[in-house]
Amino acid sequence: MLLKFSKMHGLGNDFAVVDAVSRKVYFNKEQIEFLGDRNRGIGFDQLLIVEPPTSPDMDFRYRIYNSNGSEVEHCGNGARCFAKFVIEKDLTNKSVINVETKQGQIQLHVQDDGEVTVDMGAPSFAPADLPFDATEKQDDLYTLNLEGYGSVELTPVSVGNPHAVIRVDRLTDEIVSTVGPLVESHSAFPANVNVGFMEVMSRDEVNLRVYERDVGETQACGTGTCAAIVAGIRQGWLNSKVTAHLLGGDLRIEWQGEGSPIMMTGPATKVFEGQIYL
Numbered sequence: 001m002l003l004k005f006s007k008m009h010g011l012g013n014d015f016a017v018v019d020a021v022s023r024k025v026y027f028n029k030e031q032i033e034f035l036g037d038r039n040r041g042i043g044f045d046q047l048l049i050v051e052p053p054t055s056p057d058m059d060f061r062y063r064i065y066n067s068n069g070s071e072v073e074h075c076g077n078g079a080r081c082f083a084k085f086v087i088e089k090d091l092t093n094k095s096v097i098n099v100e101t102k103q104g105q106i107q108l109h110v111q112d113d114g115e116v117t118v119d120m121g122a123p124s125f126a127p128a129d130l131p132f133d134a135t136e137k138q139d140d141l142y143t144l145n146l147e148g149y150g151s152v153e154l155t156p157v158s159v160g161n162p163h164a165v166i167r168v169d170r171l172t173d174e175i176v177s178t179v180g181p182l183v184e185s186h187s188a189f190p191a192n193v194n195v196g197f198m199e200v201m202s203r204d205e206v207n208l209r210v211y212e213r214d215v216g217e218t219q220a221c222g223t224g225t226c227a228a229i230v231a232g233i234r235q236g237w238l239n240s241k242v243t244a245h246l247l248g249g250d251l252r253i254e255w256q257g258e259g260s261p262i263m264m265t266g267p268a269t270k271v272f273e274g275q276i277y278l
């Protein structure tokens, strides 16, 4: 099969996006791993598949796979690329697009300047929603012992997919590459977890790096940014509108508190279109 795709990125978090509305396409795990391979395939952090909706009040269904073939619930940077893709491919002419995901529904708002705002839904801080086998807790902060390292304090947050947010005094390569994998696959997170490292610069600004589940550190993580900011707002460290500086650029997040949806705004970029034998 000759597979057509668009290569896109949201702040350097990169994707292959496939139209499965105009033509039916199925992938098995090995095929996704091959496509995701940066030396032998296309290379991406996630594969995004645009499908017809299963519910009449939705515009599309959105499936997301990590480069190792695991299917995931949510992808924030991918959602913005998804919006740009369906417009460029003339699959819709709407500027407000309702999309089904594995975990629920999201709404994408395409702005006049081309940026996309995503209504990511309301976060959950309930450990069972990640899932997270909680141990000691104080004000949303849990202590996790890491073999051979010591302990870290983290906030578990579900924004559809699972995140552990760790506040650090200073972001370093070492903390991301050492603590990231230890927390990602810790037995307290039975489905594994994305790990965010947040340095609070002021009440309106953070520096953030994310070690993604099943992928490793990426240039940016949309859901990871949402999780970190809502954790910081709940702790009283941040205001309700925050700019996050990621390795690949900036995201703007707004959250009005308990029960409200998180609004994430940022760019989406197409790099090229291609085709590959599968």
Ligand SMILES: N[C@@H](CCC[C@H](N)C(=O)O)C(=O)O
Pocket: 013, 045, 046, 066, 072, 073, 074, 075, 076, 077, 078, 161, 162, 194, 212, 213, 214, 215, 218, 220, 221, 222, 223, 224
């Ligand atoms: N890059 C994404 C998140 C992708 C999924 C994640 N690796 C997981 O396994 O949950 C984003 O922008 O949110």
